[in-house]
Amino acid sequence: xxxxxxxxxxxxxxxxxxxxxxxxxxxxxxxxxxxxxxxxxxxxxxxxxxxxxxxxxxxxxxxxxxxxxxxxxxxxxxxxxxxxxxxxxxxxxxxxxxxxxxxxxxxxxxxxxxxxxxxxxxxxxxxxxxxxxxxxxxxxxxxxxxxxxxxxxxxxxxxxxxxxxxxxxxxxxxxxxxxxxxxxxxxx
Amino acid sequence: xxxxxxxxxxxxxxxxxxxxxxxxxxxxxxxxxxxxxxxxxxxxxxxxxxxxxxxxxxxxxxxxxxxxxxxxxxxxxxxxxxxxxxxxxxxxxxxxxxxxxxxxxxxxxxxxxxxxxxxxxxxxxxxxxxxxxxxxxxxxxxxxxxxxxxxxxxxxxxxxxxxxxxxxxxxxxxxxxxxxxxxxxxxxxxxxxxxxxxxxxxxxxxxxxxxxxxxxxxxxxxxxxxxxxxxxxxxxxxxxxxxxxxxxxxxxxxxxxxxxxxxxxxxxxxxxxxxxxxxxxxxxxxxxxxxxxxxxxxxxxxxxxxxxxxxxxxxxxxxxxxxxxxxxxxxxxxxxxxxxxxxxxxxxxxxxxxxxxxxxxxxxxxxxxxxxxxxxxxxxxxxxxxxxxxxxxxxxxxxxxxxxxxxxxxxxxxxxxxxxxxxxxxxxxxxxxxxxxxxxxxxxxxxxxxxxxxxxxxxxxxxxxxxxxxxxxxxxxxxxxxxxxxxxxxxxxxxxxxxxxxxxxxxxxxxxxxxxxxxxxxxxxxxxxxxxxxxxxxxxxxxxxxxxxxxxxxxxxxxxxxxxxxxxxxxxxxxxxxxxxxxxxxxxxx
Ligand SMILES: Cc1cc2nc3c(=O)[nH]c(=O)nc-3n(C[C@H](O)[C@H](O)[C@H](O)COP(=O)(O)OP(=O)(O)OC[C@H]3O[C@@H](n4cnc5c(N)ncnc54)[C@H](O)[C@@H]3O)c2cc1C
Ligand SMILES: Cc1ncc(C[n+]2csc(CCOP(=O)(O)OP(=O)(O)O)c2C)c(N)n1
Ligand SMILES: [Mg+2]
Numbered sequence: 001x002x003x004x005x006x007x008x009x010x011x012x013x014x015x016x017x018x019x020x021x022x023x024x025x026x027x028x029x030x031x032x033x034x035x036x037x038x039x040x041x042x043x044x045x046x047x048x049x050x051x052x053x054x055x056x057x058x059x060x061x062x063x064x065x066x067x068x069x070x071x072x073x074x075x076x077x078x079x080x081x082x083x084x085x086x087x088x089x090x091x092x093x094x095x096x097x098x099x100x101x102x103x104x105x106x107x108x109x110x111x112x113x114x115x116x117x118x119x120x121x122x123x124x125x126x127x128x129x130x131x132x133x134x135x136x137x138x139x140x141x142x143x144x145x146x147x148x149x150x151x152x153x154x155x156x157x158x159x160x161x162x163x164x165x166x167x168x169x170x171x172x173x174x175x176x177x178x179x180x181x182x183x184x185x186x187x188x
Numbered sequence: 189x190x191x192x193x194x195x196x197x198x199x200x201x202x203x204x205x206x207x208x209x210x211x212x213x214x215x216x217x218x219x220x221x222x223x224x225x226x227x228x229x230x231x232x233x234x235x236x237x238x239x240x241x242x243x244x245x246x247x248x249x250x251x252x253x254x255x256x257x258x259x260x261x262x263x264x265x266x267x268x269x270x271x272x273x274x275x276x277x278x279x280x281x282x283x284x285x286x287x288x289x290x291x292x293x294x295x296x297x298x299x300x301x302x303x304x305x306x307x308x309x310x311x312x313x314x315x316x317x318x319x320x321x322x323x324x325x326x327x328x329x330x331x332x333x334x335x336x337x338x339x340x341x342x343x344x345x346x347x348x349x350x351x352x353x354x355x356x357x358x359x360x361x362x363x364x365x366x367x368x369x370x371x372x373x374x375x376x377x378x379x380x381x382x383x384x385x386x387x388x389x390x391x392x393x394x395x396x397x398x399x400x401x402x403x404x405x406x407x408x409x410x411x412x413x414x415x416x417x418x419x420x421x422x423x424x425x426x427x428x429x430x431x432x433x434x435x436x437x438x439x440x441x442x443x444x445x446x447x448x449x450x451x452x453x454x455x456x457x458x459x460x461x462x463x464x465x466x467x468x469x470x471x472x473x474x475x476x477x478x479x480x481x482x483x484x485x486x487x488x489x490x491x492x493x494x495x496x497x498x499x500x501x502x503x504x505x506x507x508x509x510x511x512x513x514x515x516x517x518x519x520x521x522x523x524x525x526x527x528x529x530x531x532x533x534x535x536x537x538x539x540x541x542x543x544x545x546x547x548x549x550x551x552x553x554x555x556x557x558x559x560x561x562x563x564x565x566x567x568x569x570x571x572x573x574x575x576x577x578x579x580x581x582x583x584x585x586x587x588x589x590x591x592x593x594x595x596x597x598x599x600x601x602x603x604x605x606x607x608x609x610x611x612x613x614x615x616x617x618x619x620x621x622x623x624x625x626x627x628x629x630x631x632x633x634x635x636x637x638x639x640x641x642x643x644x645x646x647x648x649x650x651x652x653x654x655x656x657x658x659x660x661x662x663x664x665x666x667x668x669x670x671x672x673x674x675x676x677x678x679x680x681x682x683x684x685x686x687x688x689x690x691x692x693x694x695x696x697x698x699x700x701x702x703x704x705x706x707x708x709x710x711x712x713x714x715x716x717x718x719x720x721x722x723x724x725x726x727x728x729x730x731x732x733x734x735x736x737x738x739x740x741x742x743x744x745x746x747x748x749x750x751x752x753x754x755x756x757x758x759x760x761x762x763x764x765x766x767x768x769x770x771x772x773x774x775x776x777x778x
Binding site for chain 1: 308309312313316317320322337369370371372495496497499500501504
């Protein structure tokens with residue numbers, strides 16, 4: 001038997017360990033086809049909170065009414081091992097039909113819709129309209145001192161628009177979260 | 189075969205169709221229609237437990253010892269919440285259960301009705317799947333689906349929550365035929381190319397080891413047969429987790445004993461030094477791996493598991509084969525036979541020589557005593573005196589559980605029922621009740637600790653009611669021994685709240701229940717006392733008064749590697765301060 005070591009060992013590498021280098025954190029978009037039955041969203045969300053995974057964005061809606069199928073699109077982040085584990089854990093849920101990692105397995109198109117409320121007078125209003133035009137945002141509500149813009153695009157584009165509106169009177173933002181689909185003729 | 193009947197009748201009918209002839213349960217307002225249906229038939233035998241947690245563990249014991257699905261029936265609210273520990277236990281240990289809970293009538297759900305609780309919400313995280321039955325039309329399908337989900341793939345507990353109005357409603361029942369689940373279809377056949385690759389890796393190995401687990405037991409007795417065959421063909425050494433004991437016979441010459449935190453020196457060193465690890469239905473639990481970054485650093489790893497999420501979860505492997513153990517091993521045995529590979533006999537011989545030097549450490553040895561009964565000795569005697577009988581062992585949780593795993597030797601699968609993943613004190617007695625229900629003629633022994641056994645002691649009543657001659661063999665050290673041991677190792681011997689104060693007189697307690705009580709504290713009288721217990725046709729509580737301060741060794745302290753074990757001999761060395769062995773980081777771990 002060796003004498004007990006005095007130096008504490010380095011922390012064990014675990015896919016969930018926060019000590020794991022931030023450098024290999026990746027963001028992935030997962031598309032999860034589920035039976036649209038009561039509680040299915042709670043199962044998916046509960047899995048993420050229970051196992052300590054991140055949810056950056058989550059959208060859900062029925063996609064095939066007759067077949068009771070819904071698509072849940074989840075943007076998550078973590079080291080590659082954790083992302084792989086998340087996929088397998090989702091597949092374990094009984095009402096889950098299929099999990100596709102759109103970031104690795106498909107060339108995906110991602111879109112999000114945002115509504116952005118801006119309040120201001122004079123030059124700020126002009127500037128807001130000018131920027132909205134550049135971003136192809138539409139005005140969907142207006143008063144003499146405010147606008148609500150509707151904007152679609154990928155998450156980065158929306159982030160950027162919101163940042164630009166901030167100094168000229170941003171009041172609040174409502175975003176749908178990401179919906180995604182693969183390119184080309186094949187389904188996800 | 190479709191018939192009109194009530195929801196309550198459908199429950200009983202489905203149990204019949206599923207061959208579930210034994211049901212553990214406890215009545216209440218929200219399941220009275222089902223109890224009425226049970227009253228009016230005689231196929232399903234209902235076992236009235238004394239606490240719903242007991243029903244869950246009894247169903248687990250029944251399931252694990254018989255290979256069937258365990259079934260329990262409880263009322264809404266407190267009945268359902270009392271099962272949560274048992275359901276979690278079954279989830280952690282992959283035990284197939286179907287738990288039927290009553291619920292308040294559909295129109296009252298959400299109104300904080302009497303004995304209402306959100307059963308599916310509460311049990312979502314401790315079941316493999318669960319259902320709230322909203323309409324009588326769904327009930328037959330859900331009942332059969334629940335058995336399918338519980339028993340296929342990686343087994344687990346399933347809850348069916350049935351509102352009282354659905355139990356009363358009338359509908360059309362149909363049998364389990366053609367239950368094809370639309371989404372849940374686990375892969376049972378392994379990928380042949382991968383299995384072939386595995387055989388090549390095995391043929392080339394110089395220092396191989398089989399690391400087997402509960403998945404072999406889950407897969408059924410054929411899996412154990414195939415495992416034995418594969419070990420014989422290859423001549424490789426084999427170790428198992430706590431959950432897999434019995435899949436390979438402890439008398440086999442390739443057997444290294446259990447591995448892990450309280451595993452043998454040879455098993456853990458073989459795991460650490462091997463060049464090829466073949467994991468079969470085992471999940472790289474932290475009790476096994478110890479310090480992850482020092483876990484078997486030089487080996488290639490093959491992992492056979494039916495659950496894709498088990499593969500690469502804690503330890504990255506080189507070759508993952510998804511499939512059922514029996515199916516994969518069948519292919520593996522066949523491929524090994526047909527390819528008749530040239531193994532490196534010289535290297536294997538060298539490897540066995542190395543293993544023999546580890547074996548010589550005799551890591552399970554302990555210092556015998558003439559004055560007091562050593563707990564290890566008690567298990568050894570129990571083993572010797574029961575090994576030729578048809579014996580099933582359950583345990584509670586603590587040191588006694590580990591001593592049982594080390595010193596009771598299992599030759600067959602399904603003979604060892606223990607709470608591994610959750611480590612639930614109070615598991616063993618109700619589990620023994622379940623085992624005895626499945627095997628009425630067998631000798632069923634709960635190897636218990638005096639603290640654990642009190643957690644579900646009320647199930648003695650159940651044992652007596654059904655004349656189940658279960659034997660409760662208590663290693664009474666007057667301590668929560670496992671807690672005391674950790675306090676000695678980690679907290680300077682400050683034994684905070686780990687002394688079992690005000691214990692009952694277990695002999696009188698046995699008598700109060702109508703069972704037989706036996707006490708023994710003299711090593712010389714131990715054999716006779718054990719024989720008296722075995723020969724009793726009744727339930728027995730055996731109060732085996734053992735050495736109080738004994739520690740369970742060997743032990744890999746938390747946060748240490750496999751080759752940094754503490755052995756009993758070391759702990760006896762005057763020079764080594766046992767409290768100093770575990771460092772600060774290790775103390776953070778459990
Ligand atoms: C006080 C205490 C101390 C402990 N100390 C130890 C110790 O020293 N050593 C030890 O080994 N354990 C110990 N344990 C138990 C430990 O906590 C784990 O429960 C145990 O190690 C897990 O065993 P397993 O890996 O065989 O997995 P199980 O929990 O049995 O899981 C089975 C695995 O097999 C897979 N599987 C299931 N069915 C199939 C199938 N049909 N085909 C293929 N794969 C399948 C599952 O997906 C899973 O990955 C201790 C527990 C307690 C309470
Ligand atoms: C329900 C539950 N509570 C607490 C624990 C923590 N725990 C693990 S072992 C143990 C002591 C068990 O004492 P005893 O049954 O006397 O067994 P011994 O270790 O003395 O053999 C405790 C409290 C547990 N495993 N389960
Ligand atoms: Mg004790």
